[in-house]
Amino acid sequence: MKHIAESTVRRLSDYLRFLEELEQQGTRTVSSGELAALGGTTSAQVRKDLSFFGSFGKRGLGYSVAALSKSLREILGLERQWRVAIVGAGKIGGALARYSGFHQRGFHVVHLFDAAGALVGTVIDGVTVKDERTLEATLAAEPVDIVLIAVPSDAAQAVVDRVVKTGVRAILNFAPVPVHVPSTVSLRSVNMALELEFLAYALVNHTR
Amino acid sequence: MKHIAESTVRRLSDYLRFLEELEQQGTRTVSSGELAALGGTTSAQVRKDLSFFGSFGKRGLGYSVAALSKSLREILGLERQWRVAIVGAGKIGGALARYSGFHQRGFHVVHLFDAAGALVGTVIDGVTVKDERTLEATLAAEPVDIVLIAVPSDAAQAVVDRVVKTGVRAILNFAPVPVHVPSTVSLRSVNMALELEFLAYALVNHTR
Numbered sequence: 001m002k003h004i005a006e007s008t009v010r011r012l013s014d015y016l017r018f019l020e021e022l023e024q025q026g027t028r029t030v031s032s033g034e035l036a037a038l039g040g041t042t043s044a045q046v047r048k049d050l051s052f053f054g055s056f057g058k059r060g061l062g063y064s065v066a067a068l069s070k071s072l073r074e075i076l077g078l079e080r081q082w083r084v085a086i087v088g089a090g091k092i093g094g095a096l097a098r099y100s101g102f103h104q105r106g107f108h109v110v111h112l113f114d115a116a117g118a119l120v121g122t123v124i125d126g127v128t129v130k131d132e133r134t135l136e137a138t139l140a141a142e143p144v145d146i147v148l149i150a151v152p153s154d155a156a157q158a159v160v161d162r163v164v165k166t167g168v169r170a171i172l173n174f175a176p177v178p179v180h181v182p183s184t185v186s187l188r189s190v191n192m193a194l195e196l197e198f199l200a201y202a203l204v205n206h207t208r
Numbered sequence: 209m210k211h212i213a214e215s216t217v218r219r220l221s222d223y224l225r226f227l228e229e230l231e232q233q234g235t236r237t238v239s240s241g242e243l244a245a246l247g248g249t250t251s252a253q254v255r256k257d258l259s260f261f262g263s264f265g266k267r268g269l270g271y272s273v274a275a276l277s278k279s280l281r282e283i284l285g286l287e288r289q290w291r292v293a294i295v296g297a298g299k300i301g302g303a304l305a306r307y308s309g310f311h312q313r314g315f316h317v318v319h320l321f322d323a324a325g326a327l328v329g330t331v332i333d334g335v336t337v338k339d340e341r342t343l344e345a346t347l348a349a350e351p352v353d354i355v356l357i358a359v360p361s362d363a364a365q366a367v368v369d370r371v372v373k374t375g376v377r378a379i380l381n382f383a384p385v386p387v388h389v390p391s392t393v394s395l396r397s398v399n400m401a402l403e404l405e406f407l408a409y410a411l412v413n414h415t416r
Contacts, residue, residue, distance in 0.1 A: 014385075077410060077411060107404050171405050177225065
C-alpha cells in the first residue's frame with residue numbers, strides 16, 4: 001500500500017464519523033459534495049482521498065453509506081478489536097480507562113498498571129489495577145496491541161523501554177515529555193499542557 | 209515577531225522543561241550540546257532555535273540556566289497567569305480540571321460548566337460546576353483567556369460558537385469532532401480516539 005499522509009488519515013476518520021451518523025439516520029447514499037461540506041473540505045479532495053483505496057462511488061449516484069463506512073473501517077483498522085493496556089492509573093490514566101469513546105471504536109482496555117500500592121487492586125470500569133512490576137509477566141500471558149503511557153514524566157522513558165521489550169509495536173504517550181522508541185514501534189503523543197502552551201504562545205504573539 | 213513554526217515552539221517547550229529541571233538541581237550554566245542531548249536534537253538546532261529570539265549564550269561559556277528559562281517563559285507566554293474555563297465536567301472535563309500539570313504552567317481553571325443538572329453545584333478541585341446556560345453571563349462578569357471544550361460531539365460546535373461570541377480568542381477542543389472558528393480565534397484540538405486510530409492504522413498497514 002502507498003504511504004498515506006497523516007492529514008489524509010485524519011480526514012478519512014472524519015468522513016467515517018459523518019457516515020456513521022448518516023447510517024444512524026437511515027441515509028443510504030451520500031455525494032462527495034455532501035461529505036465535503038460536513039468535513040469542511042472540497043468534493044475534489046474527498047474524491048482524491050477515497051481514490052487512494054480504489055473506486056467506491058458511481059458517478060451521479062454518490063457513495064453507498066454502508067459500503068463506504070465498511071471500507072473506511074477496514075482501511076483504518078477499525079473492523080477488528082484492539083487490546084489496550086494503560087500504564088499509570090492516576091487522574092489521566094483513570095480518565096482514559098473510563099473514556100467510552102475508545103470502546104466505541106473497538107479499543108478495549110484489558111490491563112491497567114500502577115506503581116502506587118494504594119491503587120493496585122482497585123477496580124476502574126471493570127478492570128482491576130495490577131502492580132506495575134507484573135507488566136512483563138502480564139503482557140507475556142495476555143498480550144495487547146497498544147499501550148497507553150500515563151505515568152509521571154520522570155518514569156515515562158523507563159516504562160516505554162520495558163513495554164517495547166515485551167514486543168508491543170504501538171504506544172500512545174500521555175506523559176508531558178518526549179520519549180524515544182525503536183524504528184519498528186509506532187509512537188503517538190498527546191501532550192495537553194503543550195497544547196495549552198501553543199495557545200498561550202498564540203495569544204502573546206498574536207499568531208494563530 | 210517572525211512567524212515561528214509549531215515544531216520550534218514544541219522544542220522550545222522541551223528545552224524549558226529541561227532547564228527547569230537543571231534549575232531545581234542547582235545547575236547554573238548549560239551548553240547547547242547538553243540541551244541538544246536532553247532534547248534528542250543537535251546543538252546546531254538548539255542554537256538556531258534560540259537565535260530566533262536574539263542572542264542568549266556566550267561562546268564557550270554556555271547559557272545561563274536562570275536567564276534562558278526566564279526568556280523562554282516570556283517567549284512562550286508562561287511568565288503570566290492564564291485564566292481557563294472548561295465546558296463539560298464529565299469524565300474528560302473532570303480529569304482536565306484535576307490535572308495538576310496545567311496549574312504548574314500558569315493555567316488556572318476558574319470556571320467549570322456542565323449542561324447536566326446532576327453535576328451542577330458539585331465541586332471539582334475547588335471549583336463549583338456552573339450551569340452551562342450561565343456561560344455568557346459568567347464569562348462577561350469574570351472573563352477567561354482560554355476555553356477547553358469537553359462536551360459530547362453533537363454539542364461541540366454549538367458550544368464553540370457561544371464561546372467565540374463572548375470574545376474568547378483561544379480554544380482547546382477535546383470533543384472528537386472537527387469544530388470551526390473564525391480566523392481571529394486560535395484553535396487546537398486533542399482527539400484521543402483519533403490518536404489510537406492512527407496507531408491502529410499503522411499496525412494494520414505496517415507503516416510507522
